[in-house]
Amino acid sequence: MHDEFLMGNEAIALGALAAGVNVVAGYPGTPSTEVLETIAKRKGDGVYVEWSINEKAALEVAAGAAYAGARSLVTCKQVGLNVASDPLMSLAYIGVKGGMVVMVADDPGPISSQTEQDTRTFAQFAKLPVFDPSGVAEAYAMIQDAFALSERIGSPVIFRATTRVDHGYEAISVANPDEYLANTSAGFAKDPGRWVIFPRLSLANHAKIEARNAALAEELSSYAANRIIPEGADSSATWGIATHGISWTYVEESLDDASRPRLLRVATPFPFPEQLALEFLEGLDGVLCVEELDPVIERALLQVAGKHGVSVKICGKLTGHVQPAGENTVESVAAALASVPELGVSAPAASAAAPAPQLPVRPPVLCAGCPHRASFYAVKKAMGSRKALFTGDIGCYTLGNAAPLNMVDTCLCMGAGITIAQGIYHVEPDTACFAFVGDSTFFASGITGVINAFYNQADLTVCVLDNSTTAMTGHQPHPGTGRTMMGQAVEKVSIENVLRGIGLTVVETVDPLDHAAAVACVRRVVDEPGVKAIIFKSPCVVLAKPQARSTVDRARCIGCKRCIREIGCPALSLKDNKALIDETLCTGCTLCEQLCPVTAISGGERL
């Protein structure tokens, strides 16, 4: 063992390696991404790792590996689990041979997601055991427990962490590579009665799953991470707190050692440790459940109390004591504890600071020089006042919604932009529909939408924003990049060839930073019938090294603010009524140079 200062996701990765994981597949998504990246960086020769094209593919790859006796890991964020839910729901019935863990990162807040869904609830729905760590060190140990449990019960197991665990850092003790478990897989043993899902098999396995989960509920009551604090229930406490995950640490921040209420910390919310909960409730008048996202423990305690006839008041989200939505904080938890006087925790003193001056707002924006800005701007200028619709998708380019571009009218989930545009087209066929999709999203789930729209005779323009990377999550490779996570240089999958293979006859590729050419391209393509595509191709500026930056000739600048008002580049601001370019941000993309009416900006060199 040795000590390392690790991000939660890095600890989860090293824990999986220590557990002898053989095959790892995932799709990037904040806050899960660093797990797979760390495995790729730290693995030995015997471990296979890939960024799959989406979470469904990842889960199926991992399931196949586990059928063959390998230990496998899937990594994704909470909305990624939705994409993988079709294979996962069925796999719960079929089971696995090697240990298989589905690592899901939940995003309370949400900070970088479309939903605030709680994977603890999903696990109940899928009837799969779920682990919920409360810190970095615990995550490291618990992912190893998850592999062991999975292999022992022959079922996939969900390991769920939230942002503050995934992206929290702690110095912890971890195993050296020579201490890792060596897991050798026996290979796939043919047995159609086991691996081919049919209604009769599903019914039989459903009954087994219910019995297994009831037995696990009993067994997990003595799992060390599920615990009552302090151990050995003292008889004096009349109220208790039930909590989990990172919220447990917020509770601890509010408690002093002198007068502590009894605490129940639940690390396996499903199957719920019923015996331990009964022991916790013994002699209590009431419990405050401090949870983030869904009231999972609260509902379970209501159920346990009802089932066993325990007379106890259960408070939490369902009674309005804990906020129903949003991320918990040290303050929100302190306020919740103070709202129950019986707990004897006083509210922190309110600050009496003078009101702060008005502050500027900082919504996230497209980077200075981002080619997506130029793509949106080209379509905007080409369409002018024509009736047009712009559907967006998931990625950096969702930020094209912001003023002054205002070029994203809808965003729902990965790949939806194309099919949403198709639906709107069928209702209002006189609207020019544009669907913006990034290159990684195109591969993940955009292709089916293009086929659907093409075959069903829609009329729309697919705009692929191809920056040759998965930018939002930190530049992961995808099938269009020619690199794999195993470090191989491979044949790229050509987006243009895919589109032509579907049957599209109008597929144009243009450099969005050549503004006149890009506008002309949009004007040419939009009036072609049926489904057509424009590939706006230019590298992500975070990866490419700027050549030369643009500067403003202050003598020529007339202070018209056109450059600022039209494109909203963060490198541009106004100083003494003249445009000013922040040299630390400018990449020399030249978009502002091309739209300056008096050619006062020059010097940039586009990539």
Added chain:
Amino acid sequence: MSDSIVLCGVGGQGTILASKLLAAAAMSKGLPVKTAETIGMAQRGGSVFSHVRIGDGVASPLIGRGRADLIIAFEPAEAVRQLPYLREGGTVVVSTRPIIPVSATIGGPVYDLAAVMAYLREQVGEKLVVVDADAAAEALGSAKCLNVVLLGAAVRTRVLALTADDIRSAIAARLPERFHELNFRALDWSE
């Protein structure tokens, strides 16, 4: 005994690296450390923060409001935004260089730098350490090491259990060698 530090700024300014250097410096002294960061969408020019907690008896990686000993602000308006986290009598190290968001130029709330600085002076009093980022950039020949300039100013306040030498060792251990000389100068730079 523990130190709670909030680092704040705008996505892309280098707050994350600064928090990693603090953590590495603490670890090399054998101190327990926990940190939390903003990672994700906000890194694209949004308001970002890191919480760093050094020492024993720390449960949560996040700091509660009114409990931070030190705020290291890479940007004046962000210092004001995070000020509720400062404990009474706490110290603030702030860079003077504002980053004006596009929103302030196209009709959103304006950025009144004078009002922001006046508020900081009034609220923090003599515990406010102002770092002239432009002067530092000019003297060092680079605007890219503002994070280390601020760390230098922070350790000189003696609020933390860490010294400039601890940060220097962390730089040596964590950054590529070609950046050492510049960052060592940045660490020691003061007006």
